Amino acid sequence: xxxxxxxxxxxxxxxxxxxxxxxxxxxxxxxxxxxxxxxxxxxxxxxxxxxxxxxxxxxxxxxxxxxxxxxxxxxxxxxxxxxxxxxxxxxxxxxxxxxxxxxxxxxxxxxxxxxxxxxxxxxxxxxxxxxxxxxxxxxxxxxxxxxxxxxxxxxxxxxxxx
Amino acid sequence: xxxxxxxxxxxxxxxxxxxxxxxxxxxxxxxxxxxxxxxxxxxxxxxxxxxxxxxxxxxxxxxxxxxxxxxxxxxxxxxxxxxxxxxxxxxxxxxxxxxxxxxxxxxxxxxxxxxxxxxxxxxxxxxxxxxxxxxxxxxxxxxxxxxxxxxxxxxxxxxxxxxxxxxxxxxxxxxxxxxxxxxxxxxxxxxxxxxxxxxxxxxxxxxxxxxxxxxxxxxxxxxxxxxxxxxxxxxxxxxxxxxxxxxxxxxxx
Numbered sequence: 556x557x558x559x560x561x562x563x564x565x566x567x568x569x570x571x572x573x574x575x576x577x578x579x580x581x582x583x584x585x586x587x588x589x590x591x592x593x594x595x596x597x598x599x600x601x602x603x604x605x606x607x608x609x610x611x612x613x614x615x616x617x618x619x620x621x622x623x624x625x626x627x628x629x630x631x632x633x634x635x636x637x638x639x640x641x642x643x644x645x646x647x648x649x650x651x652x653x654x655x656x657x658x659x660x661x662x663x664x665x666x667x668x669x670x671x672x673x674x675x676x677x678x679x680x681x682x683x684x685x686x687x688x689x690x691x692x693x694x695x696x697x698x699x700x701x702x703x704x705x706x707x708x709x710x711x712x713x714x715x716x717x
Numbered sequence: 718x719x720x721x722x723x724x725x726x727x728x729x730x731x732x733x734x735x736x737x738x739x740x741x742x743x744x745x746x747x748x749x750x751x752x753x754x755x756x757x758x759x760x761x762x763x764x765x766x767x768x769x770x771x772x773x774x775x776x777x778x779x780x781x782x783x784x785x786x787x788x789x790x791x792x793x794x795x796x797x798x799x800x801x802x803x804x805x806x807x808x809x810x811x812x813x814x815x816x817x818x819x820x821x822x823x824x825x826x827x828x829x830x831x832x833x834x835x836x837x838x839x840x841x842x843x844x845x846x847x848x849x850x851x852x853x854x855x856x857x858x859x860x861x862x863x864x865x866x867x868x869x870x871x872x873x874x875x876x877x878x879x880x881x882x883x884x885x886x887x888x889x890x891x892x893x894x895x896x897x898x899x900x901x902x903x904x905x906x907x908x909x910x911x912x913x914x915x916x917x918x919x920x921x922x923x924x925x926x927x928x929x930x931x932x933x934x935x936x937x938x939x940x941x942x943x944x945x946x947x948x949x950x951x952x953x954x955x956x957x958x959x960x961x962x963x964x965x966x967x968x969x970x
Binding site for chain 2: 644691696
């Protein structure tokens with residue numbers, strides 16, 4: 556496929572990258588996560604700026620590779636992916652749409668803002684019960700904690716506030 | 718390289734060393750945790766520390782600009798070139814020992830990174846701002862565990878008490894400044910670690926008291942990590958961690 560003129564502006568690149576998802580949570584795009592910080596186009600070179608979620612998150616390397624593959628499949632050969640650390644990533648940047656997709660996927664989205672302000676309650680994604688118990692501060696990935704519903708007894712993941 | 722530039726480079730590397738060595742120790746719990754959830758938690762915390770090390774080393778490599786990368790800094794230096802605090806290199810011991818060490822480091826990190834986030838060196842401030850968010854979770858967990866173990870069974874109490882007794886004298890060097898570091902601190906770049914001691918001590922006392930533990934006496938102290946003088950344990954750790962790069966130089970993942 557050859558890049559059309561349309562896909563070489565930042566908006567077009569943004570559209571193309573909406574297909575790139577978190578490899579661990581494949582319902583969230585990089586935009587939903589707030590990892591995609593900037594896109595700039597200079598001549599025929601595209602610079603995509605991302606920010607890491609957790610310092611040691613191994614998914615970052617995959618995301619970087621997926622960005623390059625996606626753009627290269629669209630005929631854009633000169634792609635630079637750069638990483639910025641500041642401002643530090645926060646779950647406050649997760650899109651509203653992303654939060655809904657996360658819940659539908661079975662992971663409860665963050666219930667507080669990064670500064671600790673309560674924005675929602677943690678409810679079982681299976682039965683909706685609010686009587687839940689934290690099993691472990693860390694779940695299958697750095698960004699999640701493990702909870703259990705005290706009513707239907709199902710364990711579930713909770714996306715921590717950071 | 719100017720002397721203050723060299724001091725800054727050394728500072729990045731020392732902070733990277735603290736993170737990498739503790740991260741490696743924590744990673745040794747992978748598949749050895751007391752139960753599955755705890756195995757995952759320990760290795761997740763390990764990843765956070767290794768991630769920090771990568772950030773510090775990458776910036777050090779950029780500053781140095783001699784063609785070394787983060788992997789060269791991690792895998793091609795010997796014991797005497799490592800600058801981590803000794804507390805980070807001690808063997809994992811039992812679970813009580815691992816969590817007692819973790820609490821001491823997490824309480825320290827909360828104070829240290831809060832200050833470092835104010836550094837005039839933008840990359841140090843950026844790494845610190847990320848790290849402190851993760852440390853908040855680490856501390857919540859280590860604090861919870863120490864209370865459970867200390868105020869738990871007779872055996873858990875005894876094990877965690879003896880862990881603190883063995884570890885206590887390793888805290889001193891976390892608050893001792895070198896001359897180079899003092900100069901960086903005067904320039905608003907490094908943290909005046911000596912000023913963190915009071916808050917560290919009172920937080921440790923509060924948590925240990927709640928955990929029904931005795932505060933060990935301050936009658937011994939050991940240091941030298943920041944000068945490259947290590948315990949015998951670091952050599953074994955490096956031998957394992959660096960094996961692949963030493964045997965197959967330049968090997969890429």
